[in-house]
Amino acid sequence: MENVHPGQRVAVLADAQNLYHSARSLYTRNIDYASLLDAAVADRQLTRAVAYVIRADSPEEESFFEALVDIGFETRIKDIKTFGDGSKKADWDVGMSLDAVTLANHVDTVVLATGDGDFSRLCSHLRHEGVRTEVVAFQESTAEELVAAADDFTDMSEDVERFLL
Structure with missing residues (x-):
């Protein structure tokens, strides 16, 4: 990675669902x-590490949320919404984007851990504001426009033994 130095202040925003x-x-x-x-x-x-998680009332999720905190992440928890037709929805796209824009004045680099192409516009905005953007995700499930919009992309599939339990 070029343009990376030890003094850089980094925020890591992890889209846990994705x-x-x-x-x-x-x-x-x-x-x-x-x-x-x-x-x-x-x-x-x-500077900050935030994991955006969805509460779906599964038995193991509370221990997962606690483990994230132990690792060093703040957790932002949203309850899953069930609609009249039975469909379910929960995503953190707007919350993650607002946090990234808010943090931009306090960091040199924002690392987005997601493959969601909806964040490509956010990368472009942050770069325009002078903030380096990096994406960490699996190549196979990452939108091409997100990879193109970021300053750097780390493909977790290249080292699955490191990134997976």
Whole structure:
């Protein structure tokens, strides 16, 4: 990675739903969030690490949320919404984007851990504001426009033993 130096202040924003579904569908495994955070920070100064999670009332999720906090993530938790037709929806796109824009004045780099192409516009905005943008995700499930919009892309599929439990 070029333009990376130890004094850089880094914020890591992890889209837990996106990462979970990618890891499960590609490898039927779970994300190693400690390794993810370590790779994202890459010997720089961590300013904030936020994991955006959805509460779906599954028995193991509270221990997962606690584990994220132990690793060093703040958790933002949103309850899943069930609509009249039975469909369910929950995503953190707007919340993550607002946090990234808010943090932009306080960091040099924003690392987005997601493959969601909806964040490509956010990368362009942050770069325009002078903030380096990096994406950490699985190549196979990452939108091409997101990779193109970021300053750097780390493909978690290139080192699954590091990034997966």
